Amino acid sequence: xxxxxxxxxxxxxxxxxxxxxxxxxxxxxxxxxxxxxxxxxxxxxxxxxxxxxxxxxxxxxxxxxxxxxxxxxxxxxxxxxxxxxxxxxxxxxxxxxxxxxxxxxxxxxxxxxxxxxxxxxxxxxxxxxxxxxxxxxxxxxxxxxxxxxxxxxxxx
Numbered sequence: 001x002x003x004x005x006x007x008x009x010x011x012x013x014x015x016x017x018x019x020x021x022x023x024x025x026x027x028x029x030x031x032x033x034x035x036x037x038x039x040x041x042x043x044x045x046x047x048x049x050x051x052x053x054x055x056x057x058x059x060x061x062x063x064x065x066x067x068x069x070x071x072x073x074x075x076x077x078x079x080x081x082x083x084x085x086x087x088x089x090x091x092x093x094x095x096x097x098x099x100x101x102x103x104x105x106x107x108x109x110x111x112x113x114x115x116x117x118x119x120x121x122x123x124x125x126x127x128x129x130x131x132x133x134x135x136x137x138x139x140x141x142x143x144x145x146x147x148x149x150x151x152x153x154x155x156x
Contacts, residue, residue: 024155027137031151032111033119033126037104038145038156041138042076044068049085050092050118059101077144078103079134083115093118105146107134107153119148127151 046067048054053063059074073096083089093115096102106119108128119126125148130137134153138144143156 025137026152026154027130027132027134029107029127029130029151029153031126031148032108032116032128033106033124034149035105035123035125036145036147036149037077037125038143039075039077039104041107041140041142041144042068042071042073042078042103043135043138043140044078044080045135047081047084050083050089050096050114051086053085054092054096056092056095057099057101059096059099059103072101073103074101076103077105077107077146079107079138081109082112083108083118085114087114089114090118090121093124094122097122097124105148107146109134125149127153 048063048066053061054073055062059072061068061071061073063069102122102124105125108115111126111128116126125146127146127148130153138155145154145156
């Protein structure tokens with residue numbers, strides 16, 4: 001089994017001796033946009049502008065000098081600190097969904113209005129303010145489940 005800590009983190013123990021096997025972990029956070037989705041996590045440690053920073057037709061990061069430039073957020077759980085830039089970013093998130101290239105879910109340190117509204121109108125699960133620093137807990141490619149209704153992120 002596992003044990004819950006007072007910080008809102010649940011870790012299960014693993015009987016595997018393979019060091020490459022991650023233990024499952026559930027971290028409580030703040031629900032922003034309802035829904036549940038699972039997928040491979042894509043981590044950006046820098047904020048992003050959806051207007052001009054993401055191609056709404058392909059889901060590719062196009063922001064100049066962005067460390068993940070050229071990578072697609074489509075069907076991924078997109079973890080980034082927060083959005084930046086124009087309020088039109090909300091509609092870019094909606095366009096990503098309509099074009100079938102949106103992230104399946106998003107995680108922020110703190111969601112600001114642009115990303116929160118975009119996630120809500122596009123029906124993309126979004127959680128922020130996790131009890132643990134997601135940039136130290138998760139790694140690119142981890143399989144995670146985001147529950148934006150309850151406010152949990154689970155590494156599988």
